[in-house]
Amino acid sequence: MLDTKPRPVFLNLFKIRLPMAGIMSIIHRATGVVMVLCIPLLIYLFDLSLSGADGFAAVKAILGVGLVKLILFLMLWALMHHLLAGIRYLLIDIDIGVEKPLFRQTALAVTVAAPVVALILLGGLL
């Protein structure tokens, strides 16, 4: 610790222009945190659905409510963004998509594709 003077910090969120990969990255992080908070809920529904015929019917009824379907879509969107961005990171680990035009394009593709894939999956599942 030679010099502990605080370094200048610029954190005006309205003036920082985050590049596409940065936007994708912060959503990856935010969706991760949200999904961690939902793990107990997921296990609760898993437990309830296996508890018996009544529990199974209860979970089915819960998932049938309109508002729950909307939440389910948002959660699937979060999961798809996190998963697609994660696959992009794994590819970058093996040196695929590191260079600039592709790096930017894949970040945009992940961000745009996530809600579309989520909607398609929801259609297939419900």
Added chain:
Amino acid sequence: MSRRASGLKAWFLQRASAIYLILFFLYMLLHFIADAPADHAAWQSWVAQPLVGFGLLLFFASLLLHAWVGIRDVVIDYVHPTAIRVSVLTAIGFVLIGCALWVLQVIILAHVA
């Protein structure tokens, strides 16, 4: 593992768990789209299949490990006072261990039912 390489362990665990989560998620997705369990008996007998049960155990283990490595990074990035950081991480750790025991119980009960 040496202290200096401890970050490598988390880095590797995050990627290994991610790959398993992707693969098992795809498997579950295909199962639910092609042959969604119609009632409790079908759902329970699917979970009680030895390979599916094992796959689910590994899935939840990977999920909780992945969640721990990820949330730990986030907490370390944003929560700086040591006492609060350690308290938050300890609380999250206990919740995740609780989740692990809970889901283990659910899967075991589905197998003995």
